[in-house]
Amino acid sequence: MLHLMLCLVAAVGLPGLLAATSLPVRAQSQLYAEARTESAFAFYVGGPTAPWEAKAKIFEQRYPGIKVSITGGFSNVLDKKIDEQLKDDKLEVDAAIFQTLQDFVRWKAQGHLLSYKPQGFDAIDASFKDPDGAFYGTMVIAMPYMVNTEHVSSADVPDSALDFLKPQFRGKAVTPYPADDDATLWLFHHVVRKYGWDWMDKYMLNKPNFIQGHLGQQRSVASGQNIVAIDSIFNITEPMKQEGKPVASHFSTVDATPIWPLTGAIFKKAPHPNAARLFMGWLLEPEQQAATGSWSVRGDVPPPAGYKPIFSYKVVNDYRDFLTNEAQLIDLRKRFEHYTGPVVNVGGVR
Incomplete structure (x- = not known):
């Protein structure tokens, strides 16, 4: 293990490795090593693709040796592709980040989702996560x-x-x-x-x-x-x-503004399960949550500059x-x- 940690420190630098994670260095080093043997991570995301491509580049720089593949589109189209892959037992993606929250509820009930509670899970508002860790929000979407x-x-x-x-x-x-x-x-x-x-x-x-x-x-x-x-x-x-x-x-002072969590989950049959854990946990780090341009699902991350905490507004959730x-x-x-x-x-x- 000591040899493994020294190799990782040499690869990414001790300051960068420490700054990259809120997990203990040893646990993070082990997860990264396991993810690196998989060498890839693939996910589907609903909504604009460009912001996620930018995130992927940052992740790849932080964790060399893991190539991120993104398929963007409309959630209510991509979910059907995943359903077909699951039906044929030919899953092509490790995770999904969608607007269609009903998909995650259904996939959990069908036994397709991996329960995973990364560092910071406890800080997520209860309304933005599954209590078993089968799925959780990656950011809060507000609709003013x-x-x-x-x-x-x-x-x-x-x-x-x-x-x-x-x-x-x-x-x-x-x-x-x-x-x-x-x-x-x-x-x-x-x-x-x-x-x-x-x-x-x-x-x-x-x-x-x-x-x-x-x-x-x-x-x-x-x-x-x-x-x-x-x-x-x-x-x-x-x-x-x-x-x-x-x-x-x-933000209306008369009508409640809708808010909802853009939600992600890892599939049990993910081709690259460790890379998926590494990426999904990375998304929850305070630094990444603060960089979404929106409110964090975590209660310990400040709101966007110039705005109040999301539950300070009149909202429906x-x-x-x-x-x-x-x-x-x-x-x-x-x-x-x-x-x-x-x-x-x-x-x-x-």
Whole structure:
């Protein structure tokens, strides 16, 4: 073991190895050594791919000898690929990081997930993890309002769902198709529960636009093609803002802002189980949690600069319960598709 540790120190440097992990050096060294014999880690991720490619480069620099392969796309498409692989007993990925939390609940019940509680697991809020360690959040996704600051004055920033019915936003509001995007469906579900289906009728009369996925939605707000969004993804908006684009997020003081954990899990039949443990544990380190551009699932990591702790806002956090009510999901998808029609404005994740 001493020889192994000396080899690792020589490979990555003692200061870097110590800074890289909150695990004891010996345990981390052993896990890295085992992961390095596997030489690879592969995972599917839902949503924009570029941020994860950047993370993979950092991980590969910290842990030389492990090549990370990423397949990005829509969670509700990639999960079906995994289901087919599991059915055929030909699993190609080690882990999945998805929006579709119901998949993890189902995969756990079917016995497909590896229970793993990395360092920092105890610091994760109970609502963001499975108590057995079968799955847990990698970051908190918040869905505040988004505006184009060149077209919407500070006095006109929406502060409730009712504000999106104003004539000034006619033809200039955009969301993903609710029947296609479960997070958007969940948000609209809470809106109509509070304001009634009459709100949805009025919203449609205001000629909103629809697109597949949040990346295309938020790019359209940044460009001025649309000017407001009721269901943005905070950690897509903030990088745009930092790049100098005329966008801003607003947390309603009237309606609860939806929050949910972008969730990950390792499969029991993962081709590279030790590399998967190393990567998923690395994601939970405070340094990596602080670098997500969003709130951490850990209660001991500060919020993004300029923002309060996430539970200081008026939020709703019942996404997992919503997604595991299959009968309600089916009914709501059909009802909202009746309003919007099927997906025709196709989006992407790059």
